[in-house]
Amino acid sequence: MPSYFSHFVHRQWVLNVPKPTASFASKVAIVTGGNSGLGKESVKHLVRLGASKVIIASRNKSKGEQAKLEILSSMRCSADVLEVWELDIESPTSIKAFVDRANRLDRLDALLNNAGVSTVKYKLSYGTEQAVGVNVIGTILLAIQLVPKLKETARAFGVTPHMTFTQSALYRLAKYPENPGDDIFAYMGNEKNVLMASQNQYHISKLMLNWAIIKLSSIVDPIKSQDPNPIVINSVDPMFCKTGIARDLPIQIKLIFKVFEFVFARPAEEGARRIVTAASSGRETHGQYLQSDGQLIYEDVVISNEGVKRGNYVWDLLCKKLEEIQPGVLANLRSS
Numbered sequence: 064m065p066s067y068f069s070h071f072v073h074r075q076w077v078l079n080v081p082k083p084t085a086s087f088a089s090k091v092a093i094v095t096g097g098n099s100g101l102g103k104e105s106v107k108h109l110v111r112l113g114a115s116k117v118i119i120a121s122r123n124k125s126k127g128e129q130a131k132l133e134i135l136s137s138m139r140c141s142a143d144v145l146e147v148w149e150l151d152i153e154s155p156t157s158i159k160a161f162v163d164r165a166n167r168l169d170r171l172d173a174l175l176n177n178a179g180v181s182t183v184k185y186k187l188s189y190g191t192e193q194a195v196g197v198n199v200i201g202t203i204l205l206a207i208q209l210v211p212k213l214k215e216t217a218r219a220f221g222v223t224p225h226m227t228f229t230q231s232a233l234y235r236l237a238k239y240p241e242n243p244g245d246d247i248f249a250y251m252g253n254e255k256n257v258l259m260a261s262q263n264q265y266h267i268s269k270l271m272l273n274w275a276i277i278k279l280s281s282i283v284d285p286i287k288s289q290d291p292n293p294i295v296i297n298s299v300d301p302m303f304c305k306t307g308i309a310r311d312l313p314i315q316i317k318l319i320f321k322v323f324e325f326v327f328a329r330p331a332e333e334g335a336r337r338i339v340t341a342a343s344s345g346r347e348t349h350g351q352y353l354q355s356d357g358q359l360i361y362e363d364v365v366i367s368n369e370g371v372k373r374g375n376y377v378w379d380l381l382c383k384k385l386e387e388i389q390p391g392v393l394a395n396l397r398s399s
């Protein structure tokens with residue numbers, strides 16, 4: 064734990080985080096959770112780097128429009144560059160409608176899977192605890208369905224589209240259950256098994272997301288792929304930043320959190336630098352987790368023998384669950 068803490072302090076107080084510089088000229092990007100926090104700041108970086116269109120995916124249309132107005136006034140870009148599309152990651156119908164719309168775009172160069180929740184109120188989503196439902200099931204349900212569009216863009220324009228997930232270094236703190244039985248989603252869907260106040264459900268959701276990303280990228284354009292136009296799928300730690308992520312905390316915990324945030328948090332703009340840098344990184348980052356310092360390192364909890372075993376188990380269950388939610392969805396991977 065001391066090494067985790069010293070790493071944390073270094074990341075929050077010392078680390079130099081350069082602004083991304085790769086051009087997004089003529090590129091089209093989608094940012095989920097683009098109405099707030101790290102997502103909104105990522106939209107700003109993409110606009111600054113010349114993107115021709117950035118779609119703010121927001122579950123609440125008016126919040127998205129508000130973010131668009133704010134970005135337009137601070138960036139002074141053309142209003143045509145920004146579009147607000149509704150997307151609720153807890154609703155397969157909303158995800159499907161969003162994907163159908165995205166498939167009508169001329170191109171899709173970057174999908175920033177950034178939306179996520181961290182809450183201490185127990186709620187169900189997709190039949191499991193909400194953080195797991197949103198950060199893993201809904202996020203991957205969307206991601207899988209947009210793989211073909213990214214691949215199509217790669218082929219049509221001879222470019223390297225990116226799918227970047229906003230991860231969290233907190234995955235390392237996950238206390239994965241010793242015996243989740245034959246379905247960890249059902250296990251986490253039982254309130255008795257989730258110690259909400261400890262935030263372990265959030266840590267577990269990000270650990271499971273790591274495994275899903277590793278598996279997804281081993282199926283879509285694996286690193287040794289002969290495809291002349293492979294895409295890049297990666298994830299990134301945006302550091303601890305001041306955003307709306309803790310808005311649902313009960314008042315007593317919120318007060319402590321606010322002090323902690325005041326002392327340690329970086330501005331969301333700096334976290335977004337890391338996200339947009341990942342969304343323009345090379346093929347060597349495919350399937351990888353970019354630490355805040357840019358190093359590509361998975362902790363043992365992900366890649367040890369036990370980690371790999373758990374990852375296989377989680378991925379198999381996730382695929383089963385996704386097919387139950389939307390029959391035929393995995394065909395998006397076979398055709399890619």
Ligand SMILES: NC(=O)c1ccc[n+]([C@@H]2O[C@H](COP(=O)([O-])OP(=O)(O)OC[C@H]3O[C@@H](n4cnc5c(N)ncnc54)[C@H](OP(=O)(O)O)[C@@H]3O)[C@@H](O)[C@H]2O)c1
Pocket residue numbers: 095096097098099100101102121122123126150151152153177178179180181197229230231232300301302303304305306307308309
């Ligand atoms: N802040 C940090 O220190 C930190 C550190 C590591 C990782 N992260 C990750 O960064 C990502 C962005 O979080 P943030 O810190 O920027 O917090 P935030 O300001 O609360 O942003 C989260 C975004 O996700 C959206 N969202 C939540 N549930 C959704 C759903 N069901 N459908 C569609 N959108 C949904 C939120 O929409 P609403 O505005 O409608 O709620 C909001 O736009 C998350 O994945 C989080 O886990 C954050």
